[in-house]
Amino acid sequence: MGFCKKITAFLLLCIAFLFRKHNDDSRNGVASNVGLNYGLLGDNLPPPSNVISLYESIGITRIRIFDPNPEVLNALRGHRGIGVTVGVKDQDLAVLSASEEAVKGWFATNIEPYLADVNITFITVGNEVISGPIGPQVLPVMQSLTNLVKSRNLPISISTVVAMSNLGQSYPPSAGEFTPQAREQLVPVLRFLSETCTPIHVNIYPYFAFASNPVNITLDYAIFNTEGVVVEDGPMKYSNIFDAIFDAFVWAMEKEGVKDLSMVVSETGWPSAGNGDFTTPEIAATYNGNFVKHVRSGKGTPKRPHCRIDGFLFATFNENQKPAGTEQHFGLYEPTDMKPIYKLF
Ligand SMILES: *[C@@H]1O[C@H](CO)[C@@H](O)[C@H](O)[C@H]1NC(C)=O
Numbered sequence: 001m002g003f004c005k006k007i008t009a010f011l012l013l014c015i016a017f018l019f020r021k022h023n024d025d026s027r028n029g030v031a032s033n034v035g036l037n038y039g040l041l042g043d044n045l046p047p048p049s050n051v052i053s054l055y056e057s058i059g060i061t062r063i064r065i066f067d068p069n070p071e072v073l074n075a076l077r078g079h080r081g082i083g084v085t086v087g088v089k090d091q092d093l094a095v096l097s098a099s100e101e102a103v104k105g106w107f108a109t110n111i112e113p114y115l116a117d118v119n120i121t122f123i124t125v126g127n128e129v130i131s132g133p134i135g136p137q138v139l140p141v142m143q144s145l146t147n148l149v150k151s152r153n154l155p156i157s158i159s160t161v162v163a164m165s166n167l168g169q170s171y172p173p174s175a176g177e178f179t180p181q182a183r184e185q186l187v188p189v190l191r192f193l194s195e196t197c198t199p200i201h202v203n204i205y206p207y208f209a210f211a212s213n214p215v216n217i218t219l220d221y222a223i224f225n226t227e228g229v230v231v232e233d234g235p236m237k238y239s240n241i242f243d244a245i246f247d248a249f250v251w252a253m254e255k256e257g258v259k260d261l262s263m264v265v266s267e268t269g270w271p272s273a274g275n276g277d278f279t280t281p282e283i284a285a286t287y288n289g290n291f292v293k294h295v296r297s298g299k300g301t302p303k304r305p306h307c308r309i310d311g312f313l314f315a316t317f318n319e320n321q322k323p324a325g326t327e328q329h330f331g332l333y334e335p336t337d338m339k340p341i342y343k344l345f
């Protein structure tokens, strides 16, 4: 009898522990799904070590940098809780695509020195160069880097970042299909990523869709500010344009025979100034806040309801060396004093 009671008490403890563990895991797990882009096109940005402290203070565990900046990577040493996506610069692609030796040299210089104490999870080859004049340089570099990390057994995934301009059709989502140039340049990359089980990285900006057609796209639909069904596409119902654009890309991939390839949203965001009433801190806060909620809800899109969204907000700081206008106002923080431009985290 006593023994059974002990067993029962033990089992109850186990169950309680499992529940607590499960809750903790899900909280950490979803929080870690929202990352931040860390762009450096400003002449008034804070030192990287301050920025890393900021990330840790707001619980950011994933960041993306656009090139292997040594100052940033050195500041990340020892902060292994932060997963880092590192970009290969577009200007380097010509040389790297011409020779596997050049890729080995690039890796030895830019990645190798940090492997021991920086948590580099992804290398993305080129930023929005597919489709375009240097688009064909991407796949050979991805192949060389994939061979290299495989042969070394390193836990780094190799991908590339593409824009939604690869879609020739995106409305309704089920009509999604790639442009002829994307069919040439992007589809082979998607097939390669399917083979290596690595997500494609996509930049999705409802802001630009809305700003270019505010007559037919309502602000509420663009900023996740309605629960109502705005677009019905067969059995799928859309109340925000983010999901609609995401799914248009999924449909376009399927039409090329690429099924079940996962997608990471490498950039999304909304500017807080630069275009009158469309770009206020309140609207930017609403869009970004709702995006974070969407990610943390663990829900997917109507076409992929069970695949939770993995995404990075663009960007950490307003960058004054980007083109004038909205481009300089995507930041969540002021560069000079690191104060939030609006409350988000
Ligand atoms: C490295 O980053 C990834 C992605 O954020 C995370 O899942 C992993 O736990 C991190 N590794 C360590 C050692 O913390």
Ligand SMILES: *[C@@H]1O[C@H](CO)[C@@H](O)[C@H](O)[C@H]1NC(C)=O
Pocket (backbone or CB within 6 Å): 213, 215, 216
């Ligand atoms: C808005 O929708 C109307 C009606 O469907 C269409 O005729 C018009 O071309 C659209 N405007 C734009 C800018 O897409």
